[in-house]
Structures are given as structure tokens and as C-alpha cells.
Amino acid sequence: MRAERVGPSAEDVRALVESVVAGAVVVDVKALGAEEGPHEGATDKAIGYGVPVAVGARMPDGTRRRFVLHTAVAGDFGHERRSDRAAEMLLAFDTFPRVPAHVEAVDVGALVDGGFVSLARAGEFYLLTSFAEGRLYAEDLRRVADARRAGDDDVARVVALARYLVALHAERRTGASTYVRAIRDLVGHGEGIYGLVDGYPADVPGAPPARLEAIERRAAAYRWRLRGREGRLCRTHGDFHPWNLVFGEGDVIALLDASRGSEGDAADDVTCLAVNFPFFALGADGAWQGALRGLWTRFWDEYLAGSGDRELLEVAPPFLAWRALVLANPRWYPAVDPGARDRLLSFVERALDRGRLDLDDVEALFR
Helix, strand or coil, X not given: CCCCCCCCCHHHHHHHHHHHCCCCEEXXXXXXXXXXXXXXXXXXXXXXXCCCEEEEEECCCCCEEEEXXXXXXXXXXXECCHXXXXXXXXXXXXXXXXXXXXXXXXXXEEEECCEEEECCCCCCCCCCCCCCCCEEHHHHHHHHHHHCCCCHHHHHHHHHHHHHHHHHHCCECCCHHHHHHHHHHHHHCCCCHHHHHHCCCCCCCCCCHHHHHHHHHHHHHHHHHCCCCHHHCEECCCCCCHHHEXXXXXXXXXXXXXXXXXXXXHHHHHHHHHCHXXXXXXXXXXXXXXXXXXXXXXXXXXXXXXXXXXXXXXHHHHHHHHHHHHHCCCCCCCCCCHHHHHHHHHHHHHHHHHCCCCHHHHHHHHC
8 A cells, every 4th residue: 555645854854965965964944935025916926836945055065055855746737646746856857957057956756754765866667567367358349340249248248348437437536627637638648639640640541631630620629618517527447448458257357557547537438448349340341230339339328327427428529539549540550441540530520520429320430
């Protein structure tokens, strides 16, 4: 269990500075305000991203030096997540030395139980996880598409996935800025719509730059359409696609790679999985009519009945666009043929223009 963060004491600060600055003896520690001085004016800065601490030290040659300890606090402007705040500190440590006349970046590290752990010599970070035994759901969808048939077990798994999401999304979260952040990331993040569009080669059949630009513009407009819907904020997985879903013995579900803070709109997870039913069918003639249409319908019926969230269809178009832009990108899926790419993007364009996801419109992909 991760230890709860405790703020540093003056003694913690003293120990840190004396350990990383050779020969330094700390003589005073005090908090710095956003603006120091008795005046108040229209140009005074009201907020910052943390409360810096000034540290005075005596050096071996008798001179005095001052240092500033910066710590980050949770807040708006892309600092909601601990990983955001870690990234801010690491980026500062890496870039301050590149700027002429900039203050020196002396050390960077983490606050652990009130003490400090230096990361100044750290390279890339790593993550160690357990291993999920079982079968990727993508393999099931590929099998169903190849056979043009879905069995009872396949229907049961779709039901299980829908019910899993109903339970996951039932945990509502508070924080208007977190929802705004999730929608901003949907459009503007490097892993979101802007980043995916930028990742397309210039000569992709079925996805010329002008078409991608138009999709991008339509999706960006939804940032304003979704304002005021902060009550939709809920717990999410954030990357609920078939390559992150593992079925083990007894159809126990294991999930991989939760993303984007695991807070956002339920439409993210639902469209992320649902778009794969027609996607797998596009590569196998007859698979939609023979099997995957039934799984698409059962998934949506189960989820909407369990969640009661019909509003999801109104907010779904930009999330559908995001996920379809991944599937249509040859850098991710090089085997997708131009005709399938065109039909998939046309499906997205109709949803964006209509202002809601029409579940029956998916049939147009297979006419």
C-alpha cells in the first residue's frame, strides 16, 4: 500500500540540502509567498502551482547561498494527477540547464513519508506488474469474425464486459476541473485526437489530410458542447480495448494498462470497446451479419439497460472519433484496407455531424 504523503518539516529540508550541497550548513528555512511585499495591486500574482520554500545556507568559505525547494500540489491546469506533478519536476530538472542565465537545478526527487529520495541520477522510469493468465479478447473477436459465428460463450463474455463497465462507471467522481481535463485530453493530448491525426502519414488512402483536419475540427467543437456535463465524471479504465482485456479460467476478466487517470466520461470506455465489433467485421465478409452485429447489439443493450445512461449517446461522437482514428491509422493497423478505412471514418463523420451516436447507423458500414 502506498504511503500517504506527508509534508516536509524544516528538519527534512535541512537534511536534504545538506546532503546534496557539499559543505552546506542550513541556517534558515521559510515559505515564500506568490508575491512578497506589503502592496496589493492589479498585477499581483494570486496563485502558483505550489508553495516554494526558501533555504539559507552557510558555505565552507563563509559565504551565504540561498536555495528554493519546490513541491507541487494537486490542482487544475494539468496537475490533477501525481504523475503530472512528477513530470513537471523532472522536466524542470532536465531543462533548466539548457537555458542561459537560468537558476541552477540542484536536485530532483520524491517526498516519501516526509523525507526525500533523490532522483537526480535517475534515467528512464519503469513499471513492474503481475502477469494476467488467459486469452486476449482480441483473439476471441478474431475467431468470431473468421468463423462468422458467435457462440453462447461469446455472448456471455459480451454481457460480462458490459456489466463490468456498468459497475465501474457507477462510481461517480466529483471535480469539475477533472472532467474538463478529461475532455481536453480527449482532443488535445498527444495520445488524443490531435496527436493521432499528427501521426498519420501524408498519403494514407481514404484518410487524406483535409479529411483528418475536418474530423479534428468537428471533434474539437465538442469541448464546448460537453461543458456543463461535469456530473458525468466517473471512474473509468481509460483504454478499454480488446488488447487490454484478458479472459482467464471461468471467464474471469483481468484488465491491462488503465490510462489517463482512470477518471473521465463513461463514453470513453464504451466506445473504445464497441467500435471493435464493426472493426473486426470489416476485414471478413459476412462476419457482421453472421456474428458481430449480434455482439454489438447485445453489448449496447446490456450496458444502456444496466447504466440507464442514454445521455452517453449524445456525448459519444468525439470518443468514437478518437478510437476510430486509432483503428484507421496504418501506423497502428497497417493491414486495414482503404475501403474499410473510408467506411470507418464515414461512420465517425456522420456521428459528429448528427450530434449523437445512432446505433443503427453502423449498418451503413456493411451495405
